[in-house]
Amino acid sequence: MPILPPACQTLCVPLHTPPPPEWERKSATTMGEYQVSHVLGIHEKELYGPIYVGGFKTVSLSSVKLMEEVLRKEEKFPSRGDMSLWTDYRNMRGLGYGPFTEEGKNWYNLRALLNKRMLHPRDAVRYGPVINEVVTDLIKRICYLRQASPCGTLVTDVSNNLYLFSLEGISSVLFEKRIGCLENAIPDGTQHFIDSIAQMFANSAGVILLPKWAQRFSPHWHRYIAGWDGIFKFAGQLIDKKVEEMERRLGEQQEVEGEYLTYLLSNTQLSRKEVYGSVTELLLAGVDTTSNTLMWALHLLSKNPEAQETLYKEVSDHTDILSAEEVNSMPYLKAVIKETLRMYPVVVMNARRNIEKDVVIGGYHFPKNTVFGFSLYAMSHDEETFPEPWRFEPGRWLRDGRERPYPFGSIPFGFGVRGCVGRRIAELEMHLSLARMIKLFKVEPDPTLEEIKPVSRTVLVADRQVNLHFLDRSNQSQR
Numbered sequence: 365m366p367i368l369p370p371a372c373q374t375l376c377v378p379l380h381t382p383p384p385p386e387w388e389r390k391s392a393t394t395m396g397e398y399q400v401s402h403v404l405g406i407h408e409k410e411l412y413g414p415i416y417v418g419g420f421k422t423v424s425l426s427s428v429k430l431m432e433e434v435l436r437k438e439e440k441f442p443s444r445g446d447m448s449l450w451t452d453y454r455n456m457r458g459l460g461y462g463p464f465t466e467e468g469k470n471w472y473n474l475r476a477l478l479n480k481r482m483l484h485p486r487d488a489v490r491y492g493p494v495i496n497e498v499v500t501d502l503i504k505r506i507c508y509l510r511q512a513s514p515c516g517t518l519v520t521d522v523s524n525n526l527y528l529f530s531l532e533g534i535s536s537v538l539f540e541k542r543i544g545c546l547e548n549a550i551p552d553g554t555q556h557f558i559d560s561i562a563q564m565f566a567n568s569a570g571v572i573l574l575p576k577w578a579q580r581f582s583p584h585w586h587r588y589i590a591g592w593d594g595i596f597k598f599a600g601q602l603i604d605k606k607v608e609e610m611e612r613r614l615g616e617q618q619e620v621e622g623e624y625l626t627y628l629l630s631n632t633q634l635s636r637k638e639v640y641g642s643v644t645e646l647l648l649a650g651v652d653t654t655s656n657t658l659m660w661a662l663h664l665l666s667k668n669p670e671a672q673e674t675l676y677k678e679v680s681d682h683t684d685i686l687s688a689e690e691v692n693s694m695p696y697l698k699a700v701i702k703e704t705l706r707m708y709p710v711v712v713m714n715a716r717r718n719i720e721k722d723v724v725i726g727g728y729h730f731p732k733n734t735v736f737g738f739s740l741y742a743m744s745h746d747e748e749t750f751p752e753p754w755r756f757e758p759g760r761w762l763r764d765g766r767e768r769p770y771p772f773g774s775i776p777f778g779f780g781v782r783g784c785v786g787r788r789i790a791e792l793e794m795h796l797s798l799a800r801m802i803k804l805f806k807v808e809p810d811p812t813l814e815e816i817k818p819v820s821r822t823v824l825v826a827d828r829q830v831n832l833h834f835l836d837r838s839n840q841s842q843r
């Protein structure tokens with residue numbers, strides 16, 4: 365069995381990937397490593413080949429075939445590696461774990477419960493009306509913001525507005541309650557919650573890079589902990605209110621009706637502590653991911669008017685407010701989101717750790733507890749899997765007789781039993797909102813902005829504020 369060469373030694377498999385655009389290369393050398401980790405995946409593949417030992421002793425894979433080999437050999441209870449930064453906080457406060465932080469059999473049992481009413485494609489149908497209400501409010505907000513702009517069409521800071529939309533959307537599914545993110549004045553409690561999420565993420569990097577014993581002495585530690593406190597407090601209050609409401613209804617001999625939270629509280633054996641842990645993690649995972657993907661989709665469509673026109677033709681054949689079922693007959697809408705996630709996979713890195721036994725990958729032997737890291741960004745820009753990888757071409761996903769891309773080439777929601785639990789909700793939010801926005805507005809870029817580049821900040825975000833013109837489709841003489 366060959367031995368894997370140490371870091372920075374090239375393996376024998378040569379590489380023929382064409383270079384990424386000039387700005388990608390420049391940004392890799394001029395920006396912090398953390399921000400360009402997605403580009404590093406491509407450069408490291410060129411330098412070291414498809415498999416090498418990277419930072420934190422992770423075995424980095426940048427070949428689709430090798431990633432597939434790892435995923436196909438994954439264990440019954442797959443693990444992504446060390447989550448102690450999150451579990452330390454929960455242990456300190458005596459809080460429950462959720463799907464990200466649980467491991468082994470406990471994780472498996474938890475996922476079995478969380479998957480119900482969420483993971484199956486038919487589950488999306490039940491949340492369609494709720495999400496459509498939130499989309500209506502997003503459209504109202506876009507109308508309000510563009511009217512308030514000097515030219516009457518510009519919406520500034522699109523990412524932030526989509527963040528508010530995603531938070532409202534996922535909260536309305538999880539808590540069965542609107543929390544007012546899209547109102548003109550956001551309620552104080554909700555604003556504090558939004559700030560707490562930002563605070564927790566912003567201070568994570570300053571904590572995780574230190575050895576464990578030193579973390580508590582970092583100036584970031586207290587802010588990191590205060591961020592989590594704000595998140596758990598807000599989620600806890602909403603869950604407690606739901607419990608009170610359910611108890612009141614039961615006391616009055618009324619039926620307890622509802623969707624996700626009601627199901628978790630009444631149809632499962634989960635304790636209140638476990639519900640807090642799970643709902644909080646679902647909430648956190650479901651905001652930046654969906655909002656940034658939507659932002660990239662609008663950005664790409666604004667830069668590719670032909671693709672936008674094709675999408676407009678498809679959506680204009682349907683009713684204004686789509687149902688989740690109708691989306692199934694809209695292949696181009698689905699292809700636009702798939703292609704967006706190929707070009708900008710918001711979760712740029714993923715990983716698996718073999719906990720139970722040794723494993724052989726690519727002919728190399730790896731002991732138990734090896735962490736394999738995958739650069740999803742590098743893989744989905746691999747020319748062998750995706751010809752012209754830097755071109756936005758939703759058509760490559762259509763089932764119109766052309767050869768379909770290799771299934772493991774772009775797996776933005778991960779793979780297998782540990783894959784994204786929120787995938788169907790995320791797709792529902794993105795499909796329903798994108799369809800309505802493109803039906804009502806022609807989206808154009810802001811010509812005063814320089815080229816927008818992706819940077820990794822936990823997820824793949826834009827390196828600057830994104831502004832877009834939303835031209836009223838029913839009044840084309842606007843500009």
Ligand code: HEM
Binds near residue numbers: 463647778
């Ligand atoms: C564009 C939107 C989204 C993308 C691209 C995305 C992507 C991912 C990826 C790549 C993973 C890791 C999967 C693996 O290891 O195989 C993941 C896990 C997860 N996602 Fe998402 N996600 C999105 C939206 C959401 C939403 C809306 C929710 C909540 C409803 C959510 C909840 C989760 C949770 C809880 C996990 C951890 C699952 C586990 O470890 O068992 N995600 N997601």
